[in-house]
Amino acid sequence: MAVAERVLGQPVKRKEDPRFIQGAGRYLDDIVLPRMLYMAIVRSPYAHARVKAVPKEAALSVPGVVAVITGEDLEKAGLAWMPTLAGDKQMVLAVGKVLFQGQEVAAVVAETREAAFDGAHALAQVVEYEPLPVVVDPFKALEPDAPILREDREQKTNHIWHWEVGDRDRTERAFAEAEVVVRQEVYYPRVHPAPLEPCGCIADYNKATERLTFYVTSQAPHAHRTLLALVSGLPEHKIRVISPDVGGGFGNKVPVYSGYVCAVVASLQLGRPVKWVETRTENLQSTHFARDFHMTCEIAADRDGRVKALRVKTIADHGAFDAAANPSKFPAGLFSIVTGSYDFPTAFVEVDAVYTNTAPGGVAYRCSFRVTEASYLIERTMDVLADELGMDPVELRLKNFIPPEKFPYPSPLGWTYDSGNYAETLKKAMDIIGYWDLRKEQEEKRKRGELMGIGVSTFTEIVGAGPAHTFDIAGIKMFDSCEIRVHPTGKVLVRTGVRHQGQGHETTFAQIVADELGIPVDDVLVEEGDTDTAPYGLGTYASRSTPTAGAATAMAARRVRDKARKIAAHLLEASEEDVVWENGRFHVAGAPGRSVSFQEVAFAAYTNPPEGVEPGLEAVYYYNPPNLTFPNGAYICVVDIDKGTGQVKVRRFVAVDDCGTVINPMVVEGQVHGGLTEGFGIAFMQEIVYDENGNNLSSDFSTYLLPTAMETPKWETDRTVTPSPHHPIGAKGVGESPNVGSPAAFVNAVVDALSHLGVRHIDMPITPWKIWKILREHGIE
Numbered sequence: 066m067a068v069a070e071r072v073l074g075q076p077v078k079r080k081e082d083p084r085f086i087q088g089a090g091r092y093l094d095d096i097v098l099p100r101m102l103y104m105a106i107v108r109s110p111y112a113h114a115r116v117k118a119v120p121k122e123a124a125l126s127v128p129g130v131v132a133v134i135t136g137e138d139l140e141k142a143g144l145a146w147m148p149t150l151a152g153d154k155q156m157v158l159a160v161g162k163v164l165f166q167g168q169e170v171a172a173v174v175a176e177t178r179e180a181a182f183d184g185a186h187a188l189a190q191v192v193e194y195e196p197l198p199v200v201v202d203p204f205k206a207l208e209p210d211a212p213i214l215r216e217d218r219e220q221k222t223n224h225i226w227h228w229e230v231g232d233r234d235r236t237e238r239a240f241a242e243a244e245v246v247v248r249q250e251v252y253y254p255r256v257h258p259a260p261l262e263p264c265g266c267i268a269d270y271n272k273a274t275e276r277l278t279f280y281v282t283s284q285a286p287h288a289h290r291t292l293l294a295l296v297s298g299l300p301e302h303k304i305r306v307i308s309p310d311v312g313g314g315f316g317n318k319v320p321v322y323s324g325y326v327c328a329v330v331a332s333l334q335l336g337r338p339v340k341w342v343e344t345r346t347e348n349l350q351s352t353h354f355a356r357d358f359h360m361t362c363e364i365a366a367d368r369d370g371r372v373k374a375l376r377v378k379t380i381a382d383h384g385a386f387d388a389a390a391n392p393s394k395f396p397a398g399l400f401s402i403v404t405g406s407y408d409f410p411t412a413f414v415e416v417d418a419v420y421t422n423t424a425p426g427g428v429a430y431r432c433s434f435r436v437t438e439a440s441y442l443i444e445r446t447m448d449v450l451a452d453e454l455g456m457d458p459v460e461l462r463l464k465n466f467i468p469p470e471k472f473p474y475p476s477p478l479g480w481t482y483d484s485g486n487y488a489e490t491l492k493k494a495m496d497i498i499g500y501w502d503l504r505k506e507q508e509e510k511r512k513r514g515e516l517m518g519i520g521v522s523t524f525t526e527i528v529g530a531g532p533a534h535t536f537d538i539a540g541i542k543m544f545d546s547c548e549i550r551v552h553p554t555g556k557v558l559v560r561t562g563v564r565h566q567g568q569g570h571e572t573t574f575a576q577i578v579a580d581e582l583g584i585p586v587d588d589v590l591v592e593e594g595d596t597d598t599a600p601y602g603l604g605t606y607a608s609r610s611t612p613t614a615g616a617a618t619a620m621a622a623r624r625v626r627d628k629a630r631k632i633a634a635h636l637l638e639a640s641e642e643d644v645v646w647e648n649g650r651f652h653v654a655g656a657p658g659r660s661v662s663f664q665e666v667a668f669a670a671y672t673n674p675p676e677g678v679e680p681g682l683e684a685v686y687y688y689n690p691p692n693l694t695f696p697n698g699a700y701i702c703v704v705d706i707d708k709g710t711g712q713v714k715v716r717r718f719v720a721v722d723d724c725g726t727v728i729n730p731m732v733v734e735g736q737v738h739g740g741l742t743e744g745f746g747i748a749f750m751q752e753i754v755y756d757e758n759g760n761n762l763s764s765d766f767s768t769y770l771l772p773t774a775m776e777t778p779k780w781e782t783d784r785t786v787t788p789s790p791h792h793p794i795g796a797k798g799v800g801e802s803p804n805v806g807s808p809a810a811f812v813n814a815v816v817d818a819l820s821h822l823g824v825r826h827i828d829m830p831i832t833p834w835k836i837w838k839i840l841r842e843h844g845i846e
């Protein structure tokens with residue numbers, strides 16, 4: 066019999082794309098319910114001010130406005146504050162004072178969207194504020210005479226928490242004895258996930274059934290259901306969260322926002338559906354930002370380049386409320402992956418979080434909770450060390466990589482890396498790009514005064530949270546789930562506890578099931594996002610879907626297969642032990658001719674089940690991963706710099722990723738292209754900037770730039786495959802890798818182009834203006 070080609074690993078075209086490319090996706094704002102009202106939010110123009118009066122009448126007198134909600138109203142209902150994922154609390158609507166520009170002050174509900182905006186505008190004109198001194202700089206916020214921002218908390222400074230990990234004493238000793246020490250201050254600027262579809266919801270409370278249906282652009286519908294139940298007091302079984310097609314998430318759609326709570330309150334009061342969709346500026350001003358880490362990194366090493374110790378200190382700007390989205394035991398997320406791909410004998414890391422008059426956040430923007438900051442820092446500082454030692458960055462890395470035989474590798478900061486072959490991955494990238502030839506070319510060009518740089522980043526990530534014993538979000542354990550229903554004709558419905566936002570789960574998870582059950586991918590329908598039908602799960606972010614729900618999917622399919630084997634044995638009149646599963650069919654051992662297909666078994670499950678076997682064919686699996694997965698990669702970037710304008714041109718970019726077993730190489734390539742483009746935007750174009758009064762100067766797409774097809778370089782991708790030893794199909798996550806690994810490659814390339822001038826570091830975003838100034842400072846015209 067011909068060996069059936071496995072669908073796992075095939076570039077199956079995305080099943081979801083026909084609806085997306087025909088404009089037939091169904092996003093939140095496409096949903097229009099009968100009798101639906103619209104909500105708009107009045108926001109503070111001040112970054113810090115007392116709110117003296119919110120005269121509702123101004124909005125109520127606008128035709129079409131039906132209700133206005135203020136902080137005072139919410140206070141009466143005990144809803145003025147909501148808990149954040151970081152264990153802090155955040156104002157839903159301002160009570161007493163506002164703490165950042167764009168903070169929610171009142172919600173206006175009206176018959177039409179236009180009337181809601183008109184009402185909000187009218188009210189915004191008359192809200193009375195008394196401005197207070199503003200602090201936007203986290204270092205100034207820590208000074209003894211800084212104004213205390215959070216009067217609601219009993220604290221005398223703006224310091225939120227201190228977190229440390231590693232062996233302080235051993236690290237100190239290693240530094241004291243080191244032959245070489247480098248130290249670099251690195252700022253990872255505040256950026257924003259800026260999904261093309263902003264955040265929004267429809268709250269639809271039915272007074273007769275006492276049920277709330279909550280449509281929301283959510284990356285984590287089940288977690289949102291539980292949090293809504295806890296915040297609103299509604300019984301959880303009377304809440305149904307539906308996350309329709311999501312137009313990009315990037316971590317922005319993990320938290321619960323004020324607009325959601327206000328829409329629910331409005332619908333509860335009015336008994337009508339209430340829609341709220343934020344504008345682009347609202348998205349950039351007030352829904353959660355990412356990064357904003359001020360880091361200092363030190364590496365101790367031998368003269369010959371062997372690393373001895375790592376020491377990191379970080380000031381984290383958390384804005385007005387500590388609303389960072391992290392697993393609860395990890396206030397700085399998984400930042401402690403900062404030893405990266407290198408075999409550091411010891412390390413010590415400290416992070417201090419600070420309140421400022423800026424928007425709250427700290428979301429895991431394409432990043433498994435602060436992994437991008439960590440990866441950028443170590444990859445940047447390894448280059449600083451190479452420069453100090455006069456070594457090639459590639460040689461320094463090859464010398465210090467964790468060798469393949471050391472896996473599973475216990476890192477000095479407490480992780481157990483599952484697998485990797487870093488040297489192989491780097492060498493592949495070097496071959497593709499022709500590394501040593503480029504170095505020769507660079508040498509020649511330098512002689513001619515031309516600026517060319519080569520940047521290397523060999524990063525390691527940590528994705529796929531749980532395991533549940535260490536990881537929880539607001540107390541909910543981080544496992545994930547899959548339910549499989551096989552219909553009598555052998556067609557399959559798969560539901561999972563995660564919720565894709567364009568990643569392709571409808572295809573890749575179907576491939577997993579098709580592969581496990583020996584059926585065509587087209588026979589599998591994957592559904593996510595409805596809490597009434599999907600099994601409980603923690604959602605899609607932090608590249609956790611494949612490591613968790615993807616694993617659950619394989620395990621559930623195996624459960625289905627185990628039952629199918631019993632039925633097959635009955636059909637084949639053999640004992641179960643003699644039934645072999647091969648090439649997508651069951652046959653009797655030694656008699657491959659006596660076989661049945663999965664479809665025949667499925668039909669029998671409903672028409673002819675064996676004695677003592679339950680009819681039907683379904684399975685559910687809640688997968689609690691034994692460990693995280695550690696994807697990695699080697700990225701090499703080549704840049705040319707125009708001396709006249711400071712313009713950086715990315716000439717080539719080679720990305721070799723290792724995400725273990727690849728389910729769909731085309732999807733993976735698409736993920737890498739998307740993440741590299743975002744990384745490119747971060748490195749060269751983007752930053753959320755505040756002036757000293759706390760005005761957000763980057764609150765639209767003319768000031769906060771997204772790369773378009775015009776700026777985006779051509780990406781060259783390849784891979785190595787080092788399967789995860791603990792994942793059922795050996796897969797690791799990949800969605801985040803390109804955003805985690807690429808910023809350092811871009812910046813390293815630019816710094817490399819200027820290193821002969823004595824330049825060791827440049828903070829992102831690397832704009833032409835910054836480069837132009839540096840060149841002038843170094844006398845280059």
Ligand code: PCD
Nearest residue numbers: 314315316429431567573606607610611728729798799800
């Ligand atoms: N895969 C394959 N293979 C392997 C891996 C993976 O195939 N080995 C594939 C899967 O299955 C899917 C994808 O790929 O489909 C991805 O995956 P992952 O890595 O697992 O991830 P997920 O979880 O699914 O997702 C998440 C991510 C993130 S995280 C982000 S940001 C982003 C990414 O994802 N987002 C997005 N990507 C994307 N895409 C799109 N389109 N959209 C979006 O939104 Mo966060 O944390 O949230 O921040």
